[in-house]
Amino acid sequence: MGKVITVANQKGGVGKTTTSVNLAAGLAVEEKKVLLIDADPQGNATSGSGVPRIQSRKTLYNVLVLDEAVENVILPTELPLLWVLPADRNLVGAEIEIVNSENREYKLKNIINKIKNDYDYIIIDCPPSLGLLTVNALTAADSLLVPIQCEYYALEGVTELFDTLARLRRSLNPQLNIEGLLLTMYDERTNLSSAVAQDLRDFYGSQVLKTVIPRNVRLAEAPSYGKPIILYDIRSRGAESYIQLAKEILSHE
Numbered sequence: 001m002g003k004v005i006t007v008a009n010q011k012g013g014v015g016k017t018t019t020s021v022n023l024a025a026g027l028a029v030e031e032k033k034v035l036l037i038d039a040d041p042q043g044n045a046t047s048g049s050g051v052p053r054i055q056s057r058k059t060l061y062n063v064l065v066l067d068e069a070v071e072n073v074i075l076p077t078e079l080p081l082l083w084v085l086p087a088d089r090n091l092v093g094a095e096i097e098i099v100n101s102e103n104r105e106y107k108l109k110n111i112i113n114k115i116k117n118d119y120d121y122i123i124i125d126c127p128p129s130l131g132l133l134t135v136n137a138l139t140a141a142d143s144l145l146v147p148i149q150c151e152y153y154a155l156e157g158v159t160e161l162f163d164t165l166a167r168l169r170r171s172l173n174p175q176l177n178i179e180g181l182l183l184t185m186y187d188e189r190t191n192l193s194s195a196v197a198q199d200l201r202d203f204y205g206s207q208v209l210k211t212v213i214p215r216n217v218r219l220a221e222a223p224s225y226g227k228p229i230i231l232y233d234i235r236s237r238g239a240e241s242y243i244q245l246a247k248e249i250l251s252h253e
């Protein structure tokens, strides 16, 4: 039975997509069979993992709203053990179109249940909000991974996210675990990065993952080539850190 890890933080630009793509690729390189689900209408995880954004392609929208069979929508990637369930702008509509449907929070969970046995890991990239798509992703999840950018207001966002998590555990998903808080875009030359890291470790203790993702320009370049970092520049510090993250996540089993 595959493990579902949802990557969420309602703040934008904190490294959710970078983490989703590169953790998924890292797990695939560690010989796990992985499905990356793009649940963000921006479709950045889709394009960043090397699936071209063509017009006619079916996406998560077709599965969520039009009851398309999920197997028909999943696409292979350059990595033999990594598949993608793509997203595009249409997904904006899904949030509105499913709002009045029965079990609206469980839509994604019900879809994933049909394919959970086919993968070792299912990674879900969320949009920068706590709307219905993110709630669906959290309801479907076994665990939550929270990328946190090492900047001044980092802690505030996390508090709000943890309130949502507490509510979800009371109602939609009592089993939801925390996979970890992941420090991203860590800049060792600044005092701010290390101060934020220290604050988070003081406050959240061992929930903060040991792996820290450094600020690394290669990580920012890779998406424009449609490649995970391990295919773009395997020798970069970014690649090294995401392989280390994949290993740390594997060690949780």
Ligand SMILES: Nc1ncnc2c1ncn2[C@@H]1O[C@H](COP(=O)(O)OP(=O)(O)O)[C@@H](O)[C@H]1O
Pocket: 011, 012, 013, 014, 015, 016, 017, 018, 019, 044, 128, 184, 185, 186, 213, 214, 215, 216, 217, 219, 220, 221, 223
């Ligand atoms: N560790 C990093 N080093 C350098 N740039 C990064 C790093 N992580 C993410 N970025 C860049 O920062 C921007 C925001 O990251 P992204 O993963 O898209 O965040 P989110 O999905 O949370 O909005 C992107 O342009 C991305 O390429």
Ligand SMILES: [Mg+2]
Pocket: 016, 017, 018, 040, 044, 126, 127
């Ligand atoms: Mg994103």
